Amino acid sequence: MSRKVVVLGEVRDGSLRNVSFEAIAAAKTVAEGGEVIGVLVGESVSALSAELVQNGADRVVLVENEKLKQYTSDGYAQALLAVIDQEQPEGLVLGHTALGKDLAPRIAGKLSSGLISDVTAVEEAGGNIVFTRPIYSGKAFEKKIVTDGLIFATVRPNNIAPLEKDESRAGEVSSLSVDIKDLRAIIKEVVRKASEGVDLSEAKVVISGGRGVKSAEGFEPLKELAQVLGGAVGASRGACDADYCDYSLQIGQTGKVVTPDLYIACGISGAIQHLAGMSNSKVIVAINKDPEANIFKIADYGIVGDLFEAVPLLTEEFKKLKVHS
Amino acid sequence: MNIYVLMKRTFDTEEKISISGGKINEDGAEFIINPYDEYAIEEAIQLRDANGGEITVLSVGNEETEKQLRTALAMGADKAVLINTEDDIENGDQYTTAKILAEYLKDKDADLIIGGNVAIDGGSGQVGPRVAELLNIPYVTTITKLEIEGTNVTVTRDVEGDAEIIETSLPLLITAQQGLNEPRYPSLPGIMKAKKKPLEELELDDLDLEEDDVEAKTKTIEIYLPPKKEAGKVLAGDLNDQVKELVHLLHTEAKVI
Numbered sequence: 001m002s003r004k005v006v007v008l009g010e011v012r013d014g015s016l017r018n019v020s021f022e023a024i025a026a027a028k029t030v031a032e033g034g035e036v037i038g039v040l041v042g043e044s045v046s047a048l049s050a051e052l053v054q055n056g057a058d059r060v061v062l063v064e065n066e067k068l069k070q071y072t073s074d075g076y077a078q079a080l081l082a083v084i085d086q087e088q089p090e091g092l093v094l095g096h097t098a099l100g101k102d103l104a105p106r107i108a109g110k111l112s113s114g115l116i117s118d119v120t121a122v123e124e125a126g127g128n129i130v131f132t133r134p135i136y137s138g139k140a141f142e143k144k145i146v147t148d149g150l151i152f153a154t155v156r157p158n159n160i161a162p163l164e165k166d167e168s169r170a171g172e173v174s175s176l177s178v179d180i181k182d183l184r185a186i187i188k189e190v191v192r193k194a195s196e197g198v199d200l201s202e203a204k205v206v207i208s209g210g211r212g213v214k215s216a217e218g219f220e221p222l223k224e225l226a227q228v229l230g231g232a233v234g235a236s237r238g239a240c241d242a243d244y245c246d247y248s249l250q251i252g253q254t255g256k257v258v259t260p261d262l263y264i265a266c267g268i269s270g271a272i273q274h275l276a277g278m279s280n281s282k283v284i285v286a287i288n289k290d291p292e293a294n295i296f297k298i299a300d301y302g303i304v305g306d307l308f309e310a311v312p313l314l315t316e317e318f319k320k321l322k323v324h325s
Numbered sequence: 326m327n328i329y330v331l332m333k334r335t336f337d338t339e340e341k342i343s344i345s346g347g348k349i350n351e352d353g354a355e356f357i358i359n360p361y362d363e364y365a366i367e368e369a370i371q372l373r374d375a376n377g378g379e380i381t382v383l384s385v386g387n388e389e390t391e392k393q394l395r396t397a398l399a400m401g402a403d404k405a406v407l408i409n410t411e412d413d414i415e416n417g418d419q420y421t422t423a424k425i426l427a428e429y430l431k432d433k434d435a436d437l438i439i440g441g442n443v444a445i446d447g448g449s450g451q452v453g454p455r456v457a458e459l460l461n462i463p464y465v466t467t468i469t470k471l472e473i474e475g476t477n478v479t480v481t482r483d484v485e486g487d488a489e490i491i492e493t494s495l496p497l498l499i500t501a502q503q504g505l506n507e508p509r510y511p512s513l514p515g516i517m518k519a520k521k522k523p524l525e526e527l528e529l530d531d532l533d534l535e536e537d538d539v540e541a542k543t544k545t546i547e548i549y550l551p552p553k554k555e556a557g558k559v560l561a562g563d564l565n566d567q568v569k570e571l572v573h574l575l576h577t578e579a580k581v582i
Contacts, residue, residue: 073454073464098484101443102466105419105451109458114420114542117449130546136446139342140349143547148540184463185493188479193486201485205581229582247504248486253338253445254360254503262581273338280551283579285571291559301574302559303567313568321572321582 001127002034003151005091008080009040009052009060010099016048018202019095019155021055021162026155028056028163029122030091030129037061037087041079043069046173053171056163060173061087067180070190071099074183077106082178084111089150091129096154097201104154113150120159120259137253137276157202158259193248198232200249205231206260208251208278211238212267212288212307219245221311222266228318234258234278236268252277264314266307270295287311326378326473328369329430330402331440331452334386334393335359338445344548358393361441363400363508364501368471369439370401371506376473378436379403383429385422387411391524398519399511405524413529418541419447423455425539428532430460435496436476442467442500450500457498465491467502 005027009020020038027036038057040048042064049060063079080103084092092107094100096118108115120141121132128145131153135142146152200206207226209219219233226233234256235249251258253276263281268274270286270293278284279298286299287307296302303310336342337355344350358366369380381404382397384390394405408425410417430438438457443450450466457464469488470481476495481488483502511519529536558574560567575582 098467101450102454105423105449105454106458106464108420108451109423109455112420112542114418115449115451116543117451128546133448135448135548136336136340136342136349137448138551140344140548140550142545142549144543144545146542147544148542185465185491187489187491189490191488191490193488199485246486248483250503257448262575262579272341276338279554283575283581284554284557285575296557296559298554298557299559300554300557300579301571302557303564303571304559305564305567309564310568313565314572317568317572318582321576 001032003031003090004035004037004087005031005093006037006039006083006087006089007057008094009038009048010095010097011040011042011045011048016051017095017097018162019097019157020052022157022160023093023095023155024052024056025163026119026122026153026160027091027093029124030093030151032124035059037089039063039080039083041068041076049173054165054167054169057171059171062173062175063178064175065178065180067183070187072183072185072187073102073106074185075180076103077110078180079178080107081110082176086176091151094154096156100154104152108152111150113152114146114148116144116146116153118156119153120156122153122160134257134280138257138280139276156259158204193246198230200232200234200256201258203232203258204260205229205262206234206258206278206281207231207264207266208234208236208268209239209244209266210236210268211242213239213244216244221308221315225264225311225315225318228315228322231260236274265295265299266311268295269293270298326372326376327434327436328373328378328380329433329435329438330362330365330369330380330382330397331426331438331456332362332366332382332384332393332397333359333444334384334390335444335446342550344550347548349548356389356393358396359441359444361443361445361501361503364503364505365439365441366397366400366402367506367508368501372437372473381406383426384408385410385425394524395519396511398522398524399515400509401515404522407524407526408532409526409528413536414539416541416544417539418543419449419451419455420542421539423452423459425529425532425534426452426456427459428534429527430456437495438498440500442502453498453500460498462496462498463493464498464500465493466500468499469502469504471499471505
């Protein structure tokens with residue numbers, strides 16, 4: 001049963017976010033042989049079309065307008081709905097990012113459709129497209145299907161493998177002109193807080209600090225390790241509450257949920273709420289002075305020791321590894 | 326100001342999840358107000374105290390949801406409304422919930438509708454934007470600061486760590502992110518007062534809705550627990566050696582570096 005599926009490519013700072021390619025891969029499964037159409041929305045985004053096609057889109061529709069330079073719900077909804085109106089797809093996939101979380105439910109509301117959010121796997125099974133997603137912050141998983149209408153999903157970053165890039169792939173790029181009006185919420189200013197390093201929700205490696213880090217300066221060795229490994233820095237609620245770091249680093253049931261390949265927990269005891277945010281990491285390493293710390297129960301590897309000694313040593317050791325590989 | 330707060334009853338964050346009969350086992354579980362909805366209730370209270378007005382806390386749920394609505398009243402909300410769907414709907418989804426809420430809200434002339442940005446059980450975060458769309462009012466999600474002057478609104482939105490300062494106006498729907506405020510604990514006098522505050526219970530009939538009108542568009546076909554993690558290796562020996570061993574294992578055994 002082949003379907004036409006639209007995918008929104010997400011652009012940040014002039015490049016396509018990885019989740020765009022993961023969304024295309026998911027869309028391919030939903031399409032079951034049908035056409036996958038990449039959509040780019042922004043002021044001037046045509047240069048990114050080729051990359052969407054190389055990563056699996058069959059063709060690209062551009063909606064370019066100076067009013068779309070920054071994301072607004074009103075602007076992007078008008079743009080995407082115009083594409084949907086033109087293409088009449090049977091499937092729609094977005095990344096489960098800040099943008100996707102904000103926009104997708106609105107589109108679903110407008111179209112009176114279902115929406116399956118924060119999907120970690122997609123497969124065809126028993127005549128249905130089955131979506132897997134975490135619930136209760138990853139303490140359990142559910143498999144869901146759409147029973148009526150548009151097959152619409154948002155995909156959690158870093159969980160669905162993108163298709164293999166094929167630089168020889170080419171596809172038609174067309175433009176859709178949309179009159180963007182009545183933006184009811186205007187961004188006046190953007191304050192960049194997420195400073196150095198990789199985005200936490202897309203990072204393949206996360207180095208995380210807890211109360212054991214003891215101070216804001218205590219995060220420095222963790223930042224260095226993250227830099228050597230090309231990873232992001234996260235934190236437990238305890239560290240954020242104690243003002244050792246900003247809440248945007250918090251990983252846990254009421255913070256971010258991450259699924260990196262490697263999660264190194266430093267000075268984190270492992271409260272159930274924190275585990276909910278990281279227990280589905282592929283490999284977990286725990287460094288804690290307390291041998292009884294809960295975190296050791298779910299860690300693949302553990303070091304009982306002082307993180308201020310262990311982390312710099314790890315950084316040195318990884319540097320050596322990188323030099324030799 | 327006519328303020329409505331969207332609230333959901335969820336498992337307590339300490340709860341271990343178990344499955345029975347293919348569904349999440351609720352026996353003996355502690356329930357709470359979804360933590361993100363607490364920020365919404367607190368923000369509403371602060372706004373009403375500063376600007377005057379009335380707060381109605383609204384929830385789609387079952388009989389048990391009354392407890393959490395009373396807690397919201399005890400915190401300081403003025404009225405509560407429970408839309409009890411227990412007898413009418415077996416398996417609703419976000420389409421269902423949003424449609425019901427929007428149907429209730431459509432003639433209420435709300436100035437501000439506030440919800441938590443996501444529920445810690447479902448984790449989808451869809452209902453807020455869906456309701457705003459159905460009511461055709463603007464919305465801003467994941468806000469960490471709210472300032473209202475007349476009908477002019479300035480909000481700060483958390484976008485994966487960055488902060489966007491956004492200008493918009495009432496009527497508006499917003500969803501709360503952690504850091505918006507520090508929700509108060511209900512006081513004893515608050516708890517006593519809450520018993521007398523109005524808590525209205527409605528069913529689909531009262532909203533002129535049929536089960537067909539709000540039938541779910543999606544369905545859960547399976548729920549399962551993630552595989553239990555086997556005990557890992559706690560390394561031993563001199564710290565230097567442990568570190569070398571760890572790097573070696575991560576490279577050769579786990580193959581993540």
